[in-house]
Amino acid sequence: MDVYLDNAATTFPKPSIVPEKIYDYIINNGGTSGRGAYEKAMLADGLVYQTRKSLAKLFNHSDPKTVIFTSSVTESLNLALQGILKPGDHVVTSALEHNAVWRCLKTLERDRGISISIVPANSQGETKIEDVEAAIRPETRLIVFTHASNVLGTIQPIAAIGKLARSKNILFLVDAAQSAGVLPIDVQAQQIDLLAFTGHKSLLGPMGTGGLVVNCDADIHPLISGGTGGDSAYEYQPDYYPNHLEAGTLNVSGIIGLGAALAFLETEGLGNIRRKEDFLVAYALNALATVPNIELYGPRDSTKTVGVIPFNIAGELPEEVAYYLDQECHVMIRSGLHCAPSAHRLIGTIKRGTCRVGIGYFNETADIDALVNGLQSYIKENK
Ligand SMILES: Cc1ncc(COP(=O)(O)O)c(C=O)c1O
Numbered sequence: 001m002d003v004y005l006d007n008a009a010t011t012f013p014k015p016s017i018v019p020e021k022i023y024d025y026i027i028n029n030g031g032t033s034g035r036g037a038y039e040k041a042m043l044a045d046g047l048v049y050q051t052r053k054s055l056a057k058l059f060n061h062s063d064p065k066t067v068i069f070t071s072s073v074t075e076s077l078n079l080a081l082q083g084i085l086k087p088g089d090h091v092v093t094s095a096l097e098h099n100a101v102w103r104c105l106k107t108l109e110r111d112r113g114i115s116i117s118i119v120p121a122n123s124q125g126e127t128k129i130e131d132v133e134a135a136i137r138p139e140t141r142l143i144v145f146t147h148a149s150n151v152l153g154t155i156q157p158i159a160a161i162g163k164l165a166r167s168k169n170i171l172f173l174v175d176a177a178q179s180a181g182v183l184p185i186d187v188q189a190q191q192i193d194l195l196a197f198t199g200h201k202s203l204l205g206p207m208g209t210g211g212l213v214v215n216c217d218a219d220i221h222p223l224i225s226g227g228t229g230g231d232s233a234y235e236y237q238p239d240y241y242p243n244h245l246e247a248g249t250l251n252v253s254g255i256i257g258l259g260a261a262l263a264f265l266e267t268e269g270l271g272n273i274r275r276k277e278d279f280l281v282a283y284a285l286n287a288l289a290t291v292p293n294i295e296l297y298g299p300r301d302s303t304k305t306v307g308v309i310p311f312n313i314a315g316e317l318p319e320e321v322a323y324y325l326d327q328e329c330h331v332m333i334r335s336g337l338h339c340a341p342s343a344h345r346l347i348g349t350i351k352r353g354t355c356r357v358g359i360g361y362f363n364e365t366a367d368i369d370a371l372v373n374g375l376q377s378y379i380k381e382n383k
Helices: 017-028 039-059 073-083 100-114 127-133 158-167 252-270 270-288 318-329 340-347 363-379
Strands: 067-070 089-096 116-117 139-144 173-176 194-199 210-214 295-298 308-313 335-336 353-360
Touching: 039 067, 039 252, 073 100, 073 139, 073 194, 073 210, 073 252, 073 318, 089 100, 100 116, 100 139, 116 127, 116 363, 139 308, 139 340, 158 173, 158 308, 173 270, 173 295, 252 270, 252 295, 270 295, 270 340, 270 363, 308 318, 318 335, 318 363
Parallel strands: 089 116, 089 139, 139 173, 173 194
Antiparallel strands: 067 210, 194 210, 295 308, 308 353, 335 353
């Protein structure tokens, strides 16, 4: 039996309703959204709008029209950062960021003359609100923070940062790639101006879906220009939402799949999902601690993390451990550097990388047992 423990990269399996709805749309409808006055196109349009509404509800955002669809959280982050930052702007970010934030910021630093301050984190991936405050300058335009580290799993103090940013009139952008669908996110209560999310991780939707919730009136320059299905004689991108930031035919099938996933999440209940993942993380932390020569990184407290557990076996290469687990035990985990080099620096694994367990809603304790048994046999065979 295959054991999938790479849910931090992408969740698998998806709820069966996700492929069913996608199949149904492609076979029985197939119409585009926002571009046709015939019944099927309007039906497709309605389904896209329903997904916007479900996302707005999930994140407690008041206006579905300012939920922008993108192809990924990477695109959402680029849209926000490239669309807002101007020469001379200063940005505060964390030492935990994924390259989706970091490379975009470095490119803007080089090409557009922005400056960047990095809020330090300890080896557990914890950051302090005082350090965020200390990094703020008069020219700080935006704070961008990951909600949960994809290397260490550590949850960041998003509400406190939101409050601070709002009090200083600084825009606050959150990368919710590892948290949307498992941690509660409330853009109003947590004072998040821009929320970037992906559909294919804990939201349990298909790849190729993601978005940006725009909870502010900042002027965001579109990343791309093109057809929106309306006002076609106007020569620029319309200034109303969502069309202002959405050009070209949408990924209607993917968005419908995401809508189905959101309905599944609502039925299951976010609280239940979080409780199950929390239980599995605690179970895994205890079980992994019994493995000889294991080096576990990040908090040993499941309430401080999402379902991400990085580890190494002393003296062994993470790739070899992961390869053995896959080939000999049918257990799939991630290995290497997980696209967030500065987080690896915090734990001294920038050269070597780590193994990473990514726990998801469909995992069970038997999956963790299979992982631990696999590690035990790897160690026996490589003594
Ligand atoms: C924290 C974080 N940000 C951004 C991304 C990028 O996601 P995607 O490649 O789906 O755009 C990931 C994916 O691993 C992530 O974990």
